[in-house]
Amino acid sequence: MTPGDSLAGDVTRGVVRAVARGLSFVENGSPGASALLHALFPLVPDHFTIGVTGPPGAGKSTLLDRMITRYRSQGSRVGVIAVDPSSPFTGGALLGDRLRMQSHSTDPGVFIRSMGSRGHLGGLSGATRDAALLLAAAGYDPVFLETVGVGQAEVEIAEVADLTVLVLVPGAGDDVQAMKAGIMEIGDLIVLNKADRPGIDQLEAAVTASLDLVPRGRARPGVARVSAVTGEGLEDLWALMDSHLASIDPAKRRLENTRRTLRGLLAETGTLFAARLLERDFGTEEQILELISNGATTPYEVGRRLARTAERMLSGNEREED
């Protein structure tokens, strides 16, 4: 039995400190992380992940607070991963999403974890998918994922979550904004929050008009007009969420998630391997940059030779000359 096994055991028993430690392992890419995930993978029960995304200040955390209350009242243990941006300069981050979820701060049935995006650009952090898996293994269902405040193109959440809730607010642009590609396309549900504010009718009209053009074959997202602060409209939102979740095929969904995990690992391993090969054949990054600035080679030539070496290694003739 390795330390990874006993940690995995404690995680599946829902020991809070173990879950927290496990999440750090996964987040930091610690040496034990892949062994831990390997041990947990077969033990993950069927569960839902629900993504909450939208621009900064749209009320994502406040809405999430309401969602937690709702699922808690049904007896579910709820997990939350809330991502806030890391500084591209210092790597530091101010993680403030917990602040809006204080009504659950001492509820043992709620596990909230804040994460810095750590240079990851899709609206989540690189470890979010694995972290969600770990929370599910610990018996939390649903697992909520809150993205950083997003702009127009952070659409990764739709790949990780079973249900993506896009939160919009009035006053953030005209109807052309609602027609753009990207973020406007990924919501399975669209929440028009701060319904007590002026401009809510225009927002609803713009969003509805945009959705009227949804291509055939894709389900038209439901739209709910709510105020997360006053609670207005939440019942409609719950109904929309329930009917979306009921329409999901768990086996198919699990397969899709696994496919994405596999692809993620592929990219990671590939990068690692390519970096080592690069260093072996050409030297350090600095040395290569120097060669390039001396005119001895170009980045494209380096890439081409790297690919050719990899080809040869696969066919077993690595030593053959150019």
Next chain:
Amino acid sequence: MDRRIRVLIGKPGLDGHDRGAKYIARALRDAGMEVIYTGIRQTPQAIADAAIQEDVDFVGLSLLSGAHNHLFPEVARILREKGAGDIVLFGGGVIPEEDIPGLQNAGFKAIFTPGAPASDVVSFIENEQKNRS
């Protein structure tokens, strides 16, 4: 491996003066740390629970109401009780000189009083982190 120092900044008790806590949170962020800010009027239990879920290395408490002799040790006690006594504690706020030894006995490694520069807090954390790992 990408390991960041994680710090929770919390305000137990009833005073709502969070300028200092936010200032420190921001300074630690700029020093490259991940700072979880839990906001004002938190119970010791809520702060301890959050610290454990967030798996932080440090907890910093700020208090200006005068209830530090009760609330600070309470956070320390709950953390120890939950097996998280390894989290390093520090405090700040309006804290009379004569109260500091008692808080240190309760497990607080450092107490920062008004006028302490934010850089002192940063170097305290960085030094402690070296000792931990």
